Amino acid sequence: MKHLFAALVGVGLALAAPSAAEAKDWQTVTIATEGAYEPWNLTKPDGTLDGFEIDLGKDLCARMHLTCTFVAQSWDGMIAGLNAGKFDILMDGIAITDDRSKVVDFSKPYASTPGGFAGLKDGPLATMAGTGTQVVLTGDKTHDKPVIDAFRAALKGKRIGIQASTSFTKFVEDNFGDVAEVVEYKTAPEHDLDVTAGRVDVAFDDVTYFVSAFSKPENSDMMLVGPKIAGPIWGPGEAAAFRKSDPELRAKFDEALAAALADGTVKTLSLKWFKLDVTPVGG
Numbered sequence: 001m002k003h004l005f006a007a008l009v010g011v012g013l014a015l016a017a018p019s020a021a022e023a024k025d026w027q028t029v030t031i032a033t034e035g036a037y038e039p040w041n042l043t044k045p046d047g048t049l050d051g052f053e054i055d056l057g058k059d060l061c062a063r064m065h066l067t068c069t070f071v072a073q074s075w076d077g078m079i080a081g082l083n084a085g086k087f088d089i090l091m092d093g094i095a096i097t098d099d100r101s102k103v104v105d106f107s108k109p110y111a112s113t114p115g116g117f118a119g120l121k122d123g124p125l126a127t128m129a130g131t132g133t134q135v136v137l138t139g140d141k142t143h144d145k146p147v148i149d150a151f152r153a154a155l156k157g158k159r160i161g162i163q164a165s166t167s168f169t170k171f172v173e174d175n176f177g178d179v180a181e182v183v184e185y186k187t188a189p190e191h192d193l194d195v196t197a198g199r200v201d202v203a204f205d206d207v208t209y210f211v212s213a214f215s216k217p218e219n220s221d222m223m224l225v226g227p228k229i230a231g232p233i234w235g236p237g238e239a240a241a242f243r244k245s246d247p248e249l250r251a252k253f254d255e256a257l258a259a260a261l262a263d264g265t266v267k268t269l270s271l272k273w274f275k276l277d278v279t280p281v282g283g
Contacts, residue, residue: 026064026066026248026249026252027066027067028066028067028068028069029061029066029067029068029069029088029089029249030068030069030070030071030086030087030088030089031057031061031068031069031070031071031087031088031089031090031091032070032071032072032073032078032081032082032086032087032089032090032091032092033049033051033053033054033057033070033071033072033073033090033091033092034072034073034074034075034078034092034187035049035072036072036187036188036189037051037075037092037093037187037188037209038051038209038212038213039051039052039208039209039212039273039274040052040053040092040093040208040209040273041053041054041091041092041093043072049070049072051273052111052269052270052272052273052274053091053092053093054070055269055272055273056091056110056260056265056266056269057070057089057091059256059260059265059269060253060256060257060260063255063256063259063260064252064253064255064256066252071087073086073087074186074187075092075163075165075166075186075187076164076165076186078090078092079100079103079104079241082104082241082242082243083103083104083243085243088242088243088246088249089240089241089242089249089253090104090240090241090242091240093111093206093209093238094106094167094238094239094240094241095166095167095234095235095237095238096109096235096236096237096238096239097167097235098235100241103244104241104242104243104244105241105242105243105244105246105247105250106239106240106241106242106250107239107240107241107242107250107253107254107257108239108254108257108258108261108280109236109237109238109239109280110237110238110239110240110257110260110261110266110279110280111237111238111266111270111278111279111280112234112236112237112238112278112279112280113206113207113208113230113234113237113238113274113278114134114206114207114228114229114230114231114234115168115171115204115205115206115207115228115229115234116204116205116206116207116210116224116226116227116228116229117151117155117160117202117203117204117224117225117226118192118195118202118203118204118205118210118213118214118222118223118224118225119195119201119202119203119222119223119225120195120196120198120221120222120223121221121222121223122221123201123225124201125154125155125158125201125202125225125226126223126225128154128225128226129150129154129226130150130226130227131224131225131226131227132224132227133227133228134227134228134229134230135147135227135228135229135230135231136229136230136231136232137229137230137231137232137233138231138232138233139231139232139233144233147227147229148175151175151176151226152175152176152179154226155176155179155180155201155202156179156180157179157180158180158181158201158202159180159181159182159183159199159200159201159202160172160176160180160181160182160183160200160201160202160203160204161183161184161185161190161191161194161195161200161202161203161204162182162183162184162185162191162203162204162205163184163185163186163187163188163190163191163205164184164185164186166205167234167235168204168205168206169184171204171233172204183199183200188203188205188209188213189213191203191205192213192218192219192222193218195222196218196219196221196222202225207224207228208274208276208278210222210224211274211275212274236280237280240253240257261279266279267279
């Protein structure tokens with residue numbers, strides 16, 4: 001069996017190309033998600049998984065005529081687990097980046113969302129310039145410098161919470177690590193807890209995550225501070241991840257995703273879970 005083979009030979013051989021017969025034998029698929037990054041994915045009180053990516057994954061599996069099982073996996077072991085054969089697809093609000101593309105293959109993006117800072121409504125950063133607006137960062141230092149400098153001035157001497165090993169972690173550390181203290185957390189809810197407790201001044205994460213987080217009673221004192229950050233700096237968007245040895249599975253997924261984008265299913269699920277359309281431009 002494919003899972004047993006991958007588990008036995010380890011990560012190195014799991015990345016090797018499968019045989020032609022094996023490549024065509026996709027009937028069941030295991031999809032890993034964090035189950036703790038609401039509304040992208042969440043764990044309900046009864047232990048079942050739900051959220052935008054769960055709904056989307058179920059729709060795509062039906063289109064692919066595959067039996068899919070969803071499992072929860074902590075973010076810090078997710079890519080390693082995929083390449084070790086523990087599961088076949090990752091759906092966890094994963095942004096496509098050059099570094100990640102070296103070790104996994106990505107589907108077409110199914111979302112493109114801005115990032116932003118969140119702090120307390122009565123905190124010193126609640127009136128940060130640009131709050132309620134959105135800026136675009138291109139990744140070009142000359143273009144982006146005035147915006148980054150404004151953030152640096154506002155965040156000087158502050159403590160910034162960030163979930164470890166995300167596409168946002170390097171951005172925060174590279175741009176603010178020399179003027180502020182960056183505190184890393186295993187999960188996003190942990191940085192929210194420290195914002196509300198006053199242990200960090202702000203947290204940085206996906207805006208769609210924060211909009212959902214703010215609806216919880218324990219986070220009712222939080223708000224977005226400063227402008228939301230959108231644009232090419234975040235890459236093409238969020239997508240599913242696959243082993244490089246499984247191009248045929250990725251192709252099946254892309255075909256189903258293209259159909260779901262074309263018929264409006266992705267937009268409908270986006271509006272259901274995020275209350276806004278996060279489908280990629282051109283999607």
